[in-house]
Amino acid sequence: MNWQTQNNQGYDPEAIARYYRYRPWQAWGRAFTVIWFFAGFLIRLKWDEWQNQVEQNKYKRAIQLRQLLTRLGPTFIKVGQALSTRPDLVRKDYLDELVKLQDQLPAYDNAIAYQMIETELARPIKEIFSELSPIPVAAASLGQVYRGRLMSGEEVAVKVQRPNLRPLLTLDLYLLRWAAGWIAPWLPLNLGHDLSLIVDEFGTKLFEEIDYIHEARNAEKFASNFRDDANVKVPLIYWRYTNTHVITLEWINGFKLTDTKNIRALGVDPEVIVGIGVTSGLKQLLEYGFFHADPHPGNLFATPDGRMAYIDFGMMDQLDEITKETLVDAVVHLVNQDYAELAGDFVKLGFLTPDTDITPIVPALEAVWGEALGKNVRDFNFKTITDKFSELVYDYPFRVPAKFALIIRSLVTQEGIALSLNPNFKIVDVAYPYVAKRLLTGESPQLRRRLLNVLFKDGKFQWQRLENLIAIARTDHSFDVLPTAQLGLQYLLSDEGKFLRRQLVLALTEDDRLHTEEVQRLWNLVKDDLKPNRLFNVAIEVLSDLSRDAAAILPKATVFGSKQ
Numbered sequence: 001m002n003w004q005t006q007n008n009q010g011y012d013p014e015a016i017a018r019y020y021r022y023r024p025w026q027a028w029g030r031a032f033t034v035i036w037f038f039a040g041f042l043i044r045l046k047w048d049e050w051q052n053q054v055e056q057n058k059y060k061r062a063i064q065l066r067q068l069l070t071r072l073g074p075t076f077i078k079v080g081q082a083l084s085t086r087p088d089l090v091r092k093d094y095l096d097e098l099v100k101l102q103d104q105l106p107a108y109d110n111a112i113a114y115q116m117i118e119t120e121l122a123r124p125i126k127e128i129f130s131e132l133s134p135i136p137v138a139a140a141s142l143g144q145v146y147r148g149r150l151m152s153g154e155e156v157a158v159k160v161q162r163p164n165l166r167p168l169l170t171l172d173l174y175l176l177r178w179a180a181g182w183i184a185p186w187l188p189l190n191l192g193h194d195l196s197l198i199v200d201e202f203g204t205k206l207f208e209e210i211d212y213i214h215e216a217r218n219a220e221k222f223a224s225n226f227r228d229d230a231n232v233k234v235p236l237i238y239w240r241y242t243n244t245h246v247i248t249l250e251w252i253n254g255f256k257l258t259d260t261k262n263i264r265a266l267g268v269d270p271e272v273i274v275g276i277g278v279t280s281g282l283k284q285l286l287e288y289g290f291f292h293a294d295p296h297p298g299n300l301f302a303t304p305d306g307r308m309a310y311i312d313f314g315m316m317d318q319l320d321e322i323t324k325e326t327l328v329d330a331v332v333h334l335v336n337q338d339y340a341e342l343a344g345d346f347v348k349l350g351f352l353t354p355d356t357d358i359t360p361i362v363p364a365l366e367a368v369w370g371e372a373l374g375k376n377v378r379d380f381n382f383k384t385i386t387d388k389f390s391e392l393v394y395d396y397p398f399r400v401p402a403k404f405a406l407i408i409r410s411l412v413t414q415e416g417i418a419l420s421l422n423p424n425f426k427i428v429d430v431a432y433p434y435v436a437k438r439l440l441t442g443e444s445p446q447l448r449r450r451l452l453n454v455l456f457k458d459g460k461f462q463w464q465r466l467e468n469l470i471a472i473a474r475t476d477h478s479f480d481v482l483p484t485a486q487l488g489l490q491y492l493l494s495d496e497g498k499f500l501r502r503q504l505v506l507a508l509t510e511d512d513r514l515h516t517e518e519v520q521r522l523w524n525l526v527k528d529d530l531k532p533n534r535l536f537n538v539a540i541e542v543l544s545d546l547s548r549d550a551a552a553i554l555p556k557a558t559v560f561g562s563k564q
Contacts, residue, residue: 011206013200020174026171030175044061045061048061066097070101074141075168075206081098081101081102084098099258102297106139107139117158121243128151129149130150131148140298142162142314143162147251154250155250157248158246159212160245161210161245166210169207205293212245215247222290225283229283231279232280233307234309235311236249254302257270257308257417257421258417266302268302268304268306271418271425273308274418274422274430276307277300277417278415278430282434289321289323290316292410295310322348323349326345329341339362344358352398360396
């Protein structure tokens with residue numbers, strides 16, 4: 001009896017520990033294998049140093065590392081995949097080899113895969129597919145993919161899981177969790193017991209990833225979120241031919257984001273596609289709260305029509321509304337350099353415990369991140385922030401909540417892909433126009449409240465910030481000033497806008513002078529977009545909306561009065 005037959009449910013670290021507690025020889029054997037492999041590799045690296053052959057053997061060692069991770073199996077392949085998207089952490093010779101872990105892994109026996117398809121779908125292959133590739137077109141860490149065509153004519157990708165996957169993942173996770181307790185005190189990070197929680201989060205996601213029904217549901221939810229986004233493509237799921245270990249989905253024609261030569265041959269700019277990826281990533285975190293936690297280049301494709309396609313929805317995660325709102329707050333406070341508020345955000349997000357005295361942390365945040373951000377917001381990047389955060393957690397009681405391990409991984413992975421295409425890529429060039437547009441359009445009361453937090457500091461209206469927001473938002477070609485002005489006018493004339501009306505009057509007469517220069521600068525910024533005929537139409541529409549609102553209130557007031 002093995003773990004798979006004894007427990008076929010989700011990840012349960014306590015149940016796994018009980019299982020291997022009575023089978024220590026299995027854990028010892030696997031631990032010895034892992035240590036033996038890595039020890040041998042490290043000895044070869046040291047030998048190169050002693051013999052002054054580091055440069056001569058660097059490509060050879062990179063190949064050996066990829067082969068080592070491949071031989072150790074899915075858990076370690078996943079680690080290699082994450083490293084393959086970080087050119088800032090991994091040397092190019094190693095990076096070129098680790099990239100091959102995304103979809104250039106050894107395939108398992110074709111006969112076993114075909115048998116699994118027939119077993120899971122309970123029908124012979126010839127009754128389902130008019131065509132099915134004789135060998136897999138791609139092999140990944142958890143499964144391999146065949147290209148086929150259904151009897152009804154649709155071209156599909158058929159992903160089949162590797163056999164006996166659950167027992168191997170379970171044993172590796174057990175060892176990683178055991179090692180976490182020993183390694184954490186020696187790390188230069190104040191993670192404590194939370195390192196085990198990070199392993200548990202990783203384990204939970206891996207177990208979800210090997211349930212293809214769960215993946216199919218994720219894909220449909222993701223597609224629903226982006227149904228109105230013409231730049232994002234999500235493959236259709238063919239539920240009739242999908243089961244726990246087999247998933248059949250629409251075939252995506254395109255090239256990996258790192259295949260810049262072929263992408264350009266399609267007439268598509270790779271950096272435009274990366275921009276779509278960054279913007280869609282922000283939407284996932286800040287709008288929908290449902291995000292792709294494994295966006296490595298093997299899962300992201302550029303299509304011939306200029307869209308970016310996501311595939312492989314096994315590793316996803318969900319943020320609640322409070323966390324989304326707090327993340328937006330943290331971004332606003334970071335850009336505004338309001339470090340006391342930012343420290344409070346860290347408490348709300350779980351990076352600091354509620355009983356933490358944040359008084360000494362505030363100047364530390366200002367000293368570290370004030371230097372990191374500099375005077376130019378374009379210097380912001382996730383690598384800088386994560387590096388500076390590492391400095392903070394060494395001296396202060398910060399910890400990384402398990403939930404945010406995946407978020408951080410998702411953000412740095414997408415930035416890593418962009419940096420591999422363009423070493424001078426600035427994520428803010430894409431991200432900040434999106435955030436500025438979201439704040440200025442203010443579709444919800446929460447976003448409007450955050451806009452006020454940006455525009456006011458110490459009770460004073462920040463004219464320069466409004467100018468900057470509009471100027472930055474206009475760099476997004478989809479941003480239209482007029483609808484934003486319409487929303488602003490409607491808000492200003494509403495009951496909710498009473499505070500802003502008062503503050504604007506004060507702002508216009510602040511410091512005993514009329515701030516006509518600031519108003520003139522704003523007008524010069526937007527006047528080309530505000531044509532007289534469009535302004536007239538907007539004014540009519542706003543007045544009509546206000547009239548309808550008033551008419552809707554009057555009958556209620558009359559009825560209420562008649563009851564008195």
